[in-house]
Amino acid sequence: xxxxxxxxxxxxxxxxxxxxxxxxxxxxxxxxxxxxxxxxxxxxxxxxxxxxxxxxxxxxxxxxxxxxxxxxxxxxxxxxxxxxxxxxxxxxxxxxxxxxxxxxxxx
Amino acid sequence: xxxxxxxxxxxxxxxxxxxxxxxxxxxxxxxxxxxxxxxxxxxxxxxxxxxxxxxxxxxxxxxxxxxxxxxxxxxxxxxxxxxxxxxxxxxxxxxxxxxxxxxxxxxxxxxxxxx
Numbered sequence: 001x002x003x004x005x006x007x008x009x010x011x012x013x014x015x016x017x018x019x020x021x022x023x024x025x026x027x028x029x030x031x032x033x034x035x036x037x038x039x040x041x042x043x044x045x046x047x048x049x050x051x052x053x054x055x056x057x058x059x060x061x062x063x064x065x066x067x068x069x070x071x072x073x074x075x076x077x078x079x080x081x082x083x084x085x086x087x088x089x090x091x092x093x094x095x096x097x098x099x100x101x102x103x104x105x106x107x
Numbered sequence: 108x109x110x111x112x113x114x115x116x117x118x119x120x121x122x123x124x125x126x127x128x129x130x131x132x133x134x135x136x137x138x139x140x141x142x143x144x145x146x147x148x149x150x151x152x153x154x155x156x157x158x159x160x161x162x163x164x165x166x167x168x169x170x171x172x173x174x175x176x177x178x179x180x181x182x183x184x185x186x187x188x189x190x191x192x193x194x195x196x197x198x199x200x201x202x203x204x205x206x207x208x209x210x211x212x213x214x215x216x217x218x219x220x221x222x
Binding site for chain 1: 151208
């Protein structure tokens with residue numbers, strides 16, 4: 001069993017829809033990252049969470065440490081949100097990545 | 108700052124050849140990370156440096172892989188000899204502190220193809 005599971009693997013939605021991407025993990029962690037990988041391949045860090053919720057623009061990330069689960073939400077989705085979203089967890093002094101969720105927003 | 112700079116962006120080489128990937132971290136950042144991304148395994152940490160010192164190289168797949176950071180502004184990842192299974196995108200990232208709980212900034216990656 002993978003230590004980090006993301007769902008769904010692929011998601012296609014219409015512009016304007018509310019998007020939720022999930023990340024579940026099986027190890028104790030000190031923090032969790034959400035990353036965005038653009039179609040051109042570049043990776044940017046969106047959020048780093050250790051508890052609660054963070055918001056940046058139309059993006060919201062939440063984490064429940066007890067349930068070992070995090071979600072990334074996108075409100076009013078737009079075609080430019082099309083990307084691969086990657087969850088990464090930090091157990092001790094390591095980093096473990098999920099396989100990513102490929103999101104495609106149709107105009 | 109121009110961000111993390113990697114070179115080359117693309118590399119095609121023949122099996123058995125030596126490959127050297129280069130990375131210039133963001134000025135002032137104390138930590139540098141090398142990652143590999145493949146379709147099958149996703150992103151994996153290969154090695155990271157704090158203040159130019161290798162801290163954890165347990166992700167380096169084999170002795171064919173080596174990494175150096177001779178100074179705060181330059182690092183190399185070398186594969187010798189290269190094999191087709193080394194084909195992947197290699198990312199370099201840097202951060203202010205030597206911890207995974209701080210934001211890392213990624214380079215654009217080097218797409219390596221070994222034929």
